[in-house]
Amino acid sequence: METKESKSIPLLTPYKMGPFNLSHRVVVAPMTRQRAYGYIAQPQAKLYYTQRTTPGGFLISESCAVSHTTKGYPDIPGIWTREQVEAWKPIVDAVHAKGGIFFCQIWHGGRVFHQDQPNGEAPVSSTDKPLTCNNIYGGQLTPPRRLRTDEIPAIVNDFRVAARNAMEAGFDGVEVHGAHGYLIDQFLKDKVNDRSDQYGGSLENRCRFAVEVVKAVVKEIGSDRVGIRLSPFADYMESEDSNPEALGLYIVQEMNKHGILYCHMVEPRMKLIEEMFECSESLTPMRNAFKGTFVVAGGYSREDGNKVVEEGGADLVGYGRTFLANPDLPRRFELNAPLNKYDRSTFYTSDPVVGYTDYPFLENAD
Numbered sequence: 189m190e191t192k193e194s195k196s197i198p199l200l201t202p203y204k205m206g207p208f209n210l211s212h213r214v215v216v217a218p219m220t221r222q223r224a225y226g227y228i229a230q231p232q233a234k235l236y237y238t239q240r241t242t243p244g245g246f247l248i249s250e251s252c253a254v255s256h257t258t259k260g261y262p263d264i265p266g267i268w269t270r271e272q273v274e275a276w277k278p279i280v281d282a283v284h285a286k287g288g289i290f291f292c293q294i295w296h297g298g299r300v301f302h303q304d305q306p307n308g309e310a311p312v313s314s315t316d317k318p319l320t321c322n323n324i325y326g327g328q329l330t331p332p333r334r335l336r337t338d339e340i341p342a343i344v345n346d347f348r349v350a351a352r353n354a355m356e357a358g359f360d361g362v363e364v365h366g367a368h369g370y371l372i373d374q375f376l377k378d379k380v381n382d383r384s385d386q387y388g389g390s391l392e393n394r395c396r397f398a399v400e401v402v403k404a405v406v407k408e409i410g411s412d413r414v415g416i417r418l419s420p421f422a423d424y425m426e427s428e429d430s431n432p433e434a435l436g437l438y439i440v441q442e443m444n445k446h447g448i449l450y451c452h453m454v455e456p457r458m459k460l461i462e463e464m465f466e467c468s469e470s471l472t473p474m475r476n477a478f479k480g481t482f483v484v485a486g487g488y489s490r491e492d493g494n495k496v497v498e499e500g501g502a503d504l505v506g507y508g509r510t511f512l513a514n515p516d517l518p519r520r521f522e523l524n525a526p527l528n529k530y531d532r533s534t535f536y537t538s539d540p541v542v543g544y545t546d547y548p549f550l551e552n553a554d
Contacts, residue, residue: 198497199490199505200522202244205481206412206449208289208360210504211244213497214518217485217506218248218293218363218417222536223544224265227253229275232540233265234282239515239545243287246504248363248415248452251295254350255343257312258371259305260297261324263538267292267350273357280358291415292354293363294347294405298371299332300425312339314375314397315382319426324536337385340397343371348404351414361413364401366439367454369425372398376420376435379428391438399442411447415483421456421469432456433473440478451478452506455486475501490521516549525550 203210216237224230237247252267253259266272276292283290299313302323313332323329335343351362366372374380375397381388387396398416406414420429420436429435440451456469475482484496485506493505511517513530520527534543 197522198494200518201497203481203503205246205289205504208246209244210246210289211242212518213504214245214493214511214521215483215485215504215506216240216245216247216511217508218250218365219508219512220261220264220536221250221544222261222263223538223540224250224263225538227259227264227266228272229265229279230540231278232545234279235545237279237288237290238282238286239549240511240517241283241286241288242518244289245287245518246289247283247291248506249290249292249359251293251365252350252354254294254296255346257305257309257343257346258296258298260301260303260311262303267294267353267357268346273353276354276357276359284358289360290358291361291363292357292359293365293417294350294354295365296343296346296371298374299329300370301330301332304330309333312343313371313380314387315380317380317382321426334383337387340387340400344397344400344404347401348408351405351409355409355413361415361449362405362409363415363417363452364398364405365417366398366401367417367419367424368422369427372401373419373425373427376418376439377427377429379430380426391434395435395439395442398439399446402443402446402448406446406448412449414446414448415450415452415481416443416448417452417454419454419458420474421467422454422458433469436471436474437477440474444477444479448480450481450483450504452483452485455484455488458486472501490524493521513547515547520550523550 200212301311310333312335316334318331319329354362420432456467481503483504484502496502509530513528
């Protein structure tokens with residue numbers, strides 16, 4: 189989408205991400221929307237994603253559950269059954285028809301479980317420590333069950349199969365969700381992981397599960413189709429680490445060994461999911477260590493998005509809430525046009541239109 193006007197705007201310059209030629213660097217970040225009734229992506233998702241698609245634009249889907257053991261939120265899409273795969277196909281096809289590059293974020297929530305499983309089983313995690321925060325309904329979260337060592341390969345396999353299913357649905361690749369206090373993060377972070385087997389204790393051991401997942405996914409679909417999302421500095425869902433910089437540096441170096449396409453890292457200032465903090469920490473060491481495409485996210489504006497690209501701090505910048513409220517965000521950035529404000533109260537409602545596909549485009553804005 190490069191024009192004469194956009195050449196001076198770093199976010200709107202082209203970029204080659206492995207086999208993909210991107211026309212700009214403004215990424216649709218993954219956002220939970222809770223509108224996939226019965227864990228199946230719905231037809232209205234086609235409009236939602238295509239509204240935010242530009243030729244050569246990069247989109248990452250909302251989290252897709254990798255198995256029936258992770259129905260922790262209501263109405264999130266899955267990618268473990270035939271019906272779920274078939275439901276995604278027309279959505280992915282529509283994004284491709286507009287020239288977009290579309291990755292599927294594959295996810296296991298672990299102990300983050302806001303509702304009871306139908307069979308009454310406890311959620312699984314690296315630990316049996318319960319979360320102390322309330323669930324989305326104001327009640328207590330169900331205490332998790334610590335995964336036995338011999339159960340972990342089956343979870344790794346769930347990610348592998350989910351990646352294969354995503355490719356069958358037509359996605360261009362997958363992003364492994366290793367951030368924000370979900371299952372992989374529950375292994376990575378030393379404030380959660382209290383294991384004494386080969387998946388706990390040392391940095392190498394705590395990263396072992398993440399590495400095994402990525403290794404299995406890479407073997408299944410190819411390294412140039414795989415990214416990972418990480419948030420070493422975040423304390424979302426009580427998942428803090430005592431040395432986040434060492435953790436971030438170690439895990440990106442492990443990712444280098446498997447040649448993955450990109451690393452999508454959440455800024456240290458986003459220690460909690462909904463507010464920014466002043467902080468001295470930086471992603472620069474991870475940026476410098478990682479050999480693939482480096483994507484940053486976390487509270488970016490047009491101004492600091494341009495700055496981080498121009499100064500070499502990142503190749504691409506993920507926008508979540510801003511892209512949600514402004515489906516034509518790259519165009520608005522090009523024109524430096526005013527932005528719609530997002531409505532937090534409709535982020536996770538089940539309405540198929542309101543707060544989903546009804547944000548106005550520039551030409552329709554009052």
